[in-house]
Amino acid sequence: LKVGVLISGRGSNLQALIDACADSAFPAEIVLVLSNRADAYGLERARRAGIPAAVVSHRDFADKPGFEAAMDDALNAAGVELVCLAGFMRLLTAGFVERWHDRLINIHPSLLPSFKGLDTHARAIAAGVRFTGCTVHYVRPAMDEGPIILQAVVPILEGDDDHALADRVLVAEHRCYPGALKLIAEGRARVDGDRVLIAGGPA
Numbered sequence: 545l546k547v548g549v550l551i552s553g554r555g556s557n558l559q560a561l562i563d564a565c566a567d568s569a570f571p572a573e574i575v576l577v578l579s580n581r582a583d584a585y586g587l588e589r590a591r592r593a594g595i596p597a598a599v600v601s602h603r604d605f606a607d608k609p610g611f612e613a614a615m616d617d618a619l620n621a622a623g624v625e626l627v628c629l630a631g632f633m634r635l636l637t638a639g640f641v642e643r644w645h646d647r648l649i650n651i652h653p654s655l656l657p658s659f660k661g662l663d664t665h666a667r668a669i670a671a672g673v674r675f676t677g678c679t680v681h682y683v684r685p686a687m688d689e690g691p692i693i694l695q696a697v698v699p700i701l702e703g704d705d706d707h708a709l710a711d712r713v714l715v716a717e718h719r720c721y722p723g724a725l726k727l728i729a730e731g732r733a734r735v736d737g738d739r740v741l742i743a744g745g746p747a
């Protein structure tokens with residue numbers, strides 16, 4: 545499966561996907577990394593792995609559809625079949641999301657549908673929940689909504705601040721995202737209405 549990854553920054557989830565794909569038995573290959581920011585460290589990770597990487601800056605376009613059309617062109621030219629959002633910090637229009645319907649996934653640092661949006665860890669701590677985690681899901685036009693592919697649960701410990709919790713959740717993210725990609729690449733994840741059915745179970 546040919547994968548394109550969209551990033552805006554650090555790219556540690558991109559790195560987890562790169563590492564998974566480095567195994568010749570892994571059924572997916574990253575053929576393009578796009579960043580909307582020229583200073584994203586993830587671009588360096590892509591270059592180091594020999595993966596084509598490009599900057600498509602939203603600032604170079606008059607409007608969002610123009611920006612997204614440029615990303616579409618790059619993704620299509622590279623033969624991308626599945627787009628992974630990995631810390632991509634721009635909201636996508638419904639037009640882009642629909643063009644990539646069921647071919648666009650995201651990782652979010654909470655157990656959706658709880659704590660959509662930003663600052664998930666501080667909000668989870670403030671809410672007093674005992675567990676949080678991460679979710680990989682198909683993208684729908686509404687932010688952080690869409691059929692859930694895989695989740696991982698992470699405990700919130702006494703004395704956690706948002707940084708400590710973010711670090712612990714990130715470890716889970718780095719397992720979850722390659723896991724979800726594998727399920728899709730193996731053809732084991734099927735969208736059925738609002739849910740994803742996993743052939744053989746999500747283990």
Ligand code: GRF
Pocket residue numbers: 553554555556557558630631632651652653714717
């Ligand atoms: C991750 O926590 C991801 O869940 C969220 O943004 C962060 C990106 O981190 N959407 P990185 O760029 O993958 O290191």
